Amino acid sequence: MERSIHFYIVALDTFMVLVLQNENNTMFNQYDWLKARVDIVIPAFNEEKRIEPVIKSIVSFIEENKPEWRLIIALDGDDRTEEIISKYMKMYNFIFISRSNSRSGKGSAIKRTANLVDSDFVILMDADGAISFSTIVNYIRKGISSDITIFSRYLNSENNIPLHRMIISRGFNMLLKIILGIDINDTQSGYKIIKTDLFRDALKNVSVTNTFFDVDLLYHLKKNGVTSEEIPTKYNHSEGSKFNPITEVIGQGVSLLAFRIRHSRIYKHIPPQMEKLYYAIFLYI
Numbered sequence: 001m002e003r004s005i006h007f008y009i010v011a012l013d014t015f016m017v018l019v020l021q022n023e024n025n026t027m028f029n030q031y032d033w034l035k036a037r038v039d040i041v042i043p044a045f046n047e048e049k050r051i052e053p054v055i056k057s058i059v060s061f062i063e064e065n066k067p068e069w070r071l072i073i074a075l076d077g078d079d080r081t082e083e084i085i086s087k088y089m090k091m092y093n094f095i096f097i098s099r100s101n102s103r104s105g106k107g108s109a110i111k112r113t114a115n116l117v118d119s120d121f122v123i124l125m126d127a128d129g130a131i132s133f134s135t136i137v138n139y140i141r142k143g144i145s146s147d148i149t150i151f152s153r154y155l156n157s158e159n160n161i162p163l164h165r166m167i168i169s170r171g172f173n174m175l176l177k178i179i180l181g182i183d184i185n186d187t188q189s190g191y192k193i194i195k196t197d198l199f200r201d202a203l204k205n206v207s208v209t210n211t212f213f214d215v216d217l218l219y220h221l222k223k224n225g226v227t228s229e230e231i232p233t234k235y236n237h238s239e240g241s242k243f244n245p246i247t248e249v250i251g252q253g254v255s256l257l258a259f260r261i262r263h264s265r266i267y268k269h270i271p272p273q274m275e276k277l278y279y280a281i282f283l284y285i
Contacts, residue, residue, distance in 0.1 A: 033140055037119040038069040039196070043109040046077035047127040050238060052084050054125070057133040059092055072116055073127075074098045074109035107206065107213030114203045122199045126190035128238040136191065139231060147226035148218075149193040152186035155232035162237065164245055172252055179260055180219060185230055187215050198226055207262070210282055211248075212255035219259075251282055258282075 040058060044051055051073075058071050073085055075097050082097070089095045098112045110124070123136060131151050139149070153159050154169070161169075169188065176182050188211070198221060208216040222228070258278050261267055 033143070034065055034067045036067075036121060038067065038121050038123060039113075039117040039119040040069065040071045040123045040125060041074065041110060041113050041117065042071070042125045042127050043074045043106050043190075044076070044081055044127040045103060045106075045109070046079040046081060048080040048084060050129060051081055051127045054127060054129045054133065055085070055088055055095075057129075059088060059095075061133065061137060062092075062094060068119075070094045070096065070119070072096045072098060072113050074100075074113050076100045076103045076105075076109055105209035105213070106211050107209040107216065110213065111203055111206060114200055117196055117199070119196050122194050122196050124190060124192040124194065130236050130238050131191045131233050132236075135233060136193070140193070144193060144229075145227075146229040147195050147198055148221055148228045150184060150186060150189050150228065150230045151191035151233040152189055152230040153233065153235040154186050155230055156234060159235040160237060161235065168245060168249060172256075175256060176215060179256065180215070182215065182218055182222060184218060184228065187218055190214065191233070194221070195226075198224065208255065208259065209279065210251060210255060212252060212259065215256075216259065219263075254278070254282055 042051075042054070055071070062069050062071075071094060073096070075082055075085065082099070085095065085097055089097070096116065098109070098116060100109065100112065104112075125131075125133070125136075131153075136151065139151075153161060154166075154173075173185065173187060176187055201224060202217055202220040205220045206213065206216045261270060
């Protein structure tokens with residue numbers, strides 16, 4: 001009888017340890033996810049026509065649930081975007097701007113926030129609202145156990161993505177897998193959740209300033225051994241997109257070549273003038 005009781009006690013203890021370990025390995029679980037400190041980072045260049053609904057959805061969530069979450073907008077450009085953001089900043093003390101006086105590129109805009117983020121996790125979002133904030137929150141509610149979560153457009157076959165964009169993206173993604181070994185289906189997704197300490201560490205090594213930034217960030221995160229997962233996500237194509245097939249193909253192609261050279265043994269033989277020329281031409285493409 002005593003042996004049976006001892007067996008059940010040991011079994012119960014083992015079960016509880018496993019449960020606790022599982023909870024500790026979960027970034028957000030369904031019981032404490034609102035207690036985590038989160039910074040939402042959005043790069044924005046001349047987004048006066050698209051950014052306000054995104055801000056409203058984030059403000060509505062934070063006001064209703066009262067989590068310790070902040071919104072940081074990395075702003076470039078010269079349209080009314082700053083005016084729109086300032087209107088909300090006057091009403092809510094959890095909204096901040098990181099401003100550049102000139103167009104610096106998506107990568108530079110996000111890198112400016114490295115000294116501003118002060119949280120457990122960072123949510124990266126685009127200003128276009130192509131993936132709704134409620135979609136991100138609903139997924140967080142279920143619990144996330146990876147270091148980085150990528151909300152993928154191309155894993156959801158129901159998404160209505162323009163054919164030319166699909167062809168360019170899938171071709172580019174194949175090259176990334178072959179040349180850089182990044183086994184992620186939507187490397188260009190602007191919607192991610194990352195542990196802040198890993199985000200900061202990766203940014204120290206990120207050198208790309210244009211839209212190739214997402215690849216550079218993932219490359220260094222993977223190099224640091226992070227765990228990742230991709231989530232099939234409903235994507236609403238934005239008609240106000242600045243996507244240009246010609247400049248995108250040229251810019252991303254040259255950036256991929258330059259990135260591969262930079263992380264190879266021949267980089268030390270590249271003349272400084274060529275590197276300066278690359279950044280001058282492809283600063284924000």
